[in-house]
Amino acid sequence: MTTPDTAGSTTPAPEAAAPTAVQATNVEKVFSTSSGQVHALSDVSLTVAPGEFVSLIGPSGCGKSTLMRLIADLEAPTGGQLSVFGKSPDRARRDQDYGIAFQKAGLLPWRTVADNVGLPLQLHKSSTADRKARVAELLEMVGLADFADRHPDQLSGGMQQRVAIARSLAEKPRLLLMDEPFGALDEMTRERMQTELLRICAETSATVVFVTHSIPEAVYLSDRVVVMSPRPGRIAEVIDMKLQSTDERTDELREDTSYFDMITAVRESLHGRSGQGGTQGSGRTSTGHGVENR
Numbered sequence: 673m674t675t676p677d678t679a680g681s682t683t684p685a686p687e688a689a690a691p692t693a694v695q696a697t698n699v700e701k702v703f704s705t706s707s708g709q710v711h712a713l714s715d716v717s718l719t720v721a722p723g724e725f726v727s728l729i730g731p732s733g734c735g736k737s738t739l740m741r742l743i744a745d746l747e748a749p750t751g752g753q754l755s756v757f758g759k760s761p762d763r764a765r766r767d768q769d770y771g772i773a774f775q776k777a778g779l780l781p782w783r784t785v786a787d788n789v790g791l792p793l794q795l796h797k798s799s800t801a802d803r804k805a806r807v808a809e810l811l812e813m814v815g816l817a818d819f820a821d822r823h824p825d826q827l828s829g830g831m832q833q834r835v836a837i838a839r840s841l842a843e844k845p846r847l848l849l850m851d852e853p854f855g856a857l858d859e860m861t862r863e864r865m866q867t868e869l870l871r872i873c874a875e876t877s878a879t880v881v882f883v884t885h886s887i888p889e890a891v892y893l894s895d896r897v898v899v900m901s902p903r904p905g906r907i908a909e910v911i912d913m914k915l916q917s918t919d920e921r922t923d924e925l926r927e928d929t930s931y932f933d934m935i936t937a938v939r940e941s942l943h944g945r946s947g948q949g950g951t952q953g954s955g956r957t958s959t960g961h962g963v964e965n966r
């Protein structure tokens with residue numbers, strides 16, 4: 673195998689040098705607004721390995737969505753570097769590496785549920801038969817098989833969110849960017865979707881960057897939890913989940929002491945009291961506002 677070097681020629685790829693999925697190095701984001709500058713992210717450095725599940729957690733306004741939007745190439749950083757599978761975010765977007773499910777469902781109101789889910793497949797010209805089969809499979813998975821012909825405004829907020837999740841998975845993306853995708857779901861559906869998400873990740877080896885306000889959700893899903901602090905948003909601590917691998921996790925974990933220990937570790941980090949388990953970052957948050965303990 674070869675990879676292009678900076679001069680444009682090719683050189684043999686070193687054995688151990690598989691590209692990271694996401695590499696953020698000293699990333700800064702300052703928004704200029706009519707009322708002045710907003711320093712949304714400061715000196716954010718983070719490496720996400722291929723196949724890894726990483727959650728971002730932190731108080732409202734600490735820059736979680738901003739970081740996701742930078743990775744997704746929906747905004748440009750004002751400082752630092754960002755790469756996705758060794759490429760620029762713009763290149764990764766054009767290579768269709770992403771599946772995106774963000775805070776707002778972002779469905780097209782004039783299309784049916786099935787046509788919303790199948791949109792990425794249609795845009796990328798998969799055959800009608802393949803598309804139908806995949807859409808049926810996805811709608812079954814999110815529990816909306818009976819709603820294929822409805823329109824988004826005929827669904828509840830949680831159901832719309834499930835349509836958006838199904839759409840983000842349509843093309844089995846290499847990198848899933850999910851910003852509070854389960855926020856509008858009832859607790860039972862939310863747990864079911866969490867388990868489904870881990871199953872899908874195991875099946876597709878997808879890398880996931882996931883934003884949540886729920887500590888238990890972050891713990892259940894993640895290999896590592898990134899705790900962020902606000903004003904300006906920065907990484908306070910990165911905590912390794914000392915649990916079984918994500919593809920072996922089942923609902924039983926939710927009642928295990930190892931799970932509660934990790935919840936405590938994240939909770940204490942959010943409240944600025946931790947030290948164990950952290951692998952990166954230095955600052956400490958003094959508030960856990962906007963973060964759920966459920």
Ligand SMILES: Nc1ncnc2c1ncn2[C@@H]1O[C@H](COP(=O)(O)OP(=O)(O)OP(=O)(O)O)[C@@H](O)[C@H]1O
Binds near residue numbers: 905
């Ligand atoms: N387009 C924008 N223009 C100006 N300021 C912005 C813009 N987008 C975000 N911000 C500011 O950047 C900061 C971080 O916002 P962001 O949406 O990333 O927070 P968050 O951690 O996702 O919060 P929440 O948990 O409430 O979703 C906030 O102070 C916000 O007001």
Ligand SMILES: [Mg+2]
Binds near residue numbers: 736737738775851
């Ligand atoms: Mg947000």
